[in-house]
Amino acid sequence: MNIVCLGLNHQTAPVEVRELFAVSENKLGQEAGRICEIEGIEESVVLSTCNRMEYYAAVDDCRIASNQLRSFLQRHGGEPLRMEHLYEKKRVEAARHLCRVVSGIDSMVLGETEIFGQVKKAYQAALESGTTSRRLNKLFQKAFGIGKKVRSHTGIQEGQTSVGSVAVDLAEKIFGHLRSSRVMVIGAGEMSRATARNLLSRGAHSIFVTNRSFERAEELAAELDGEAVRFDDWQNALQEVDVVISSTGSPHAVMDRAHVEAVRRKRRYRPLFLIDIAVPRDIEPEVGEIEEVYLYDIDTLKEIAQEAKGQRAEQVRLCERIIDQELVESGLFEP
Amino acid sequence: MAQWILVAATALVVLGGALGVQAVRTGRRNRGTMVCMLLAFFCQLGVLGVRGELRGKCPLGDYGEILAFLAWSLVLFYLVVGPAYRISLLGLFTAPVVAIFQVVALMPGVMDRHPVEVDEVDPWGEAHAAFSVLSYGAFALGAVAALMFLVLNKKLKEHQLSSSLFRNLPPVRSLLDSVVRLITMGAGILTVGIVAAFMMERENTYGTHLVVAVVTWLAYLVVIGMHFWRGITPRRLSASVIVLFVLSLLVFAFV
Numbered sequence: 276m277n278i279v280c281l282g283l284n285h286q287t288a289p290v291e292v293r294e295l296f297a298v299s300e301n302k303l304g305q306e307a308g309r310i311c312e313i314e315g316i317e318e319s320v321v322l323s324t325c326n327r328m329e330y331y332a333a334v335d336d337c338r339i340a341s342n343q344l345r346s347f348l349q350r351h352g353g354e355p356l357r358m359e360h361l362y363e364k365k366r367v368e369a370a371r372h373l374c375r376v377v378s379g380i381d382s383m384v385l386g387e388t389e390i391f392g393q394v395k396k397a398y399q400a401a402l403e404s405g406t407t408s409r410r411l412n413k414l415f416q417k418a419f420g421i422g423k424k425v426r427s428h429t430g431i432q433e434g435q436t437s438v439g440s441v442a443v444d445l446a447e448k449i450f451g452h453l454r455s456s457r458v459m460v461i462g463a464g465e466m467s468r469a470t471a472r473n474l475l476s477r478g479a480h481s482i483f484v485t486n487r488s489f490e491r492a493e494e495l496a497a498e499l500d501g502e503a504v505r506f507d508d509w510q511n512a513l514q515e516v517d518v519v520i521s522s523t524g525s526p527h528a529v530m531d532r533a534h535v536e537a538v539r540r541k542r543r544y545r546p547l548f549l550i551d552i553a554v555p556r557d558i559e560p561e562v563g564e565i566e567e568v569y570l571y572d573i574d575t576l577k578e579i580a581q582e583a584k585g586q587r588a589e590q591v592r593l594c595e596r597i598i599d600q601e602l603v604e605s606g607l608f609e610p
Numbered sequence: 611m612a613q614w615i616l617v618a619a620t621a622l623v624v625l626g627g628a629l630g631v632q633a634v635r636t637g638r639r640n641r642g643t644m645v646c647m648l649l650a651f652f653c654q655l656g657v658l659g660v661r662g663e664l665r666g667k668c669p670l671g672d673y674g675e676i677l678a679f680l681a682w683s684l685v686l687f688y689l690v691v692g693p694a695y696r697i698s699l700l701g702l703f704t705a706p707v708v709a710i711f712q713v714v715a716l717m718p719g720v721m722d723r724h725p726v727e728v729d730e731v732d733p734w735g736e737a738h739a740a741f742s743v744l745s746y747g748a749f750a751l752g753a754v755a756a757l758m759f760l761v762l763n764k765k766l767k768e769h770q771l772s773s774s775l776f777r778n779l780p781p782v783r784s785l786l787d788s789v790v791r792l793i794t795m796g797a798g799i800l801t802v803g804i805v806a807a808f809m810m811e812r813e814n815t816y817g818t819h820l821v822v823a824v825v826t827w828l829a830y831l832v833v834i835g836m837h838f839w840r841g842i843t844p845r846r847l848s849a850s851v852i853v854l855f856v857l858s859l860l861v862f863a864f865v
Contacts, residue, residue: 451781543841566843569766
């Protein structure tokens with residue numbers, strides 16, 4: 276089966292190049308139609324997302340069609356396209372690439388699911404504009420089947436690989452939806468800012484920010500749409516919150532067991548998740564011995580992230596095996 | 611006949627539990643456990659229906675029937691609570707408890723093979739028995755959810771986060787909410803059972819069974835009151851719910 280894939284993505288081209296080739300969702304079918312007007316190209320599908328732009332074409336001769344497509348892209352981009360921005364896949368390699376894309380293992384966020392829907396929309400647009408036929412129909416249907424199998428048979432979407440994401444996952448494991456969770460940030464550093472942002476993106480609200488310099492606390496609070504608390508008052512805020520992110524530059528512990536013991540009754544013994552990302556540590560390890568407290572320091576979070584990275588690499592290998600096996604069994608590329 | 615249906619129900623429950631274990635091992639969710647529990651529920655209804663016909667009253671005349679009724683009640687609450695609170699693993703934890711109840715009920719001599727049909731039925735007595743055993747289903751499921759919390763709590767405290775079991779357990783807050791809802795529901799139903807017990811026809815004495823039932827009811831009210839009034843640590847709440855359920859089974863020793 277003569278299939279060609281020509282494209283560029285987040286790994287090969289910067290955003291200022293990718294945006295030159297972007298095609299809006301409602302023009303994907305039309306663009307696929309333009310590709311089919313090129314001599315030697317019989318079928319085509321155009322995929323355009325914020326991270327990639329790819330042309331899939333069923334052709335008579337891969338080499339000739341590939342050159343034609345490149346020329347088309349040069350004209351389309353409006354300025355000379357550097358070859359290193361482009362990748363080209365032919366026959367079974369093109370099919371394998373499509374399966375990797377559909378499965379989310381070629382995505383910027385490994386295993387993300389949005390791409391599956393985006394490829395489906397691109398295919399649907401091509402189908403409706405009549406630019407696909409026997410070959411691309413078979414290929415895309417197969418790729419969707421493989422994509423589903425990869426997601427259901429592997430843990431490609433599981434596990435977080437950054438400290439901030441691990442912390443957020445743990446917060447969700449404790450509190451479920453974070454919509455009703457209140458957060459306190461102690462120390463207005465970059466790490467606590469990033470972790471707080473992660474929590475906000477998953478629905479947390481009522482962020483309190485405290486810092487030795489009240490001005491910095493106010494700045495970060497404004498940025499996070501939260502409330503600044505004077506450093507002397509953070510203990511009062513402790514009874515209100517569910518999650519504490521601590522990242523001060525203090526050489527001594529900021530929070531000790533007595534601080535938490537003092538508010539346990541007022542908190543009605545609700546679970547409290549403490550994220551200590553400071554070095555030296557801000558929270559005394561003994562605080563973690565309190566029954567309803569879950570304390571995680573930077574080393575533990577890094578360890579979890581590292582473990583997830585290893586597991587993901589293993590899952591990627593498993594995904595590749597499934598894709599190869601499925602493509603062989605499909606018989607689409609028999610010699 | 612009833613015994614054979616109970617055997618089928620037990621097989622379904624064991625299958626449901628096995629599918630739950632498989633789901634945890636592979637990290638893939640399936641509806642197998644839920645479907646098996648639903649089918650087991652209908653089998654249990656069949657068992658209770660047949661026994662009810664034989665007795666001519668609510669089938670709570672011997673330990674076998676009580677255990678079958680308890681198992682049915684547990685599955686009933688699982689089917690109501692499990693999907694509603696998205697507690698997918700509850701089935702896996704519930705299945706062994708239900709299986710144990712039913713296996714004991716199937717043991718020779720536990721369920722009377724030829725029950726005597728009664729001539730006259732005391733509606734208050736029937737209401738007492740039915741509501742009380744129903745409440746125990748809620749308490750049992752509360753204990754199961756509490757056990758799940760203790761497992762999750764241990765893993766979170768000790769930073770053991772890589773197992774498939776950890777990934778599949780529901781959040782701490784959902785489990786604790788379920789525990790509180792279930793024991794509150796159970797205490798509410800048991801209240802009806804206790805009131806019915808005082809309305810029953812009896813001689814002017816209060817048997818040990820009733821005393822134990824009232825003590826159980828009061829103990830649950832104390833735990834619920836503590837939770838709502840002053841708060842209680844999640845671990846103590848869960849441990850209390852488990853211990854109370856195990857101790858409360860004593861009530862059946864005095865039936």
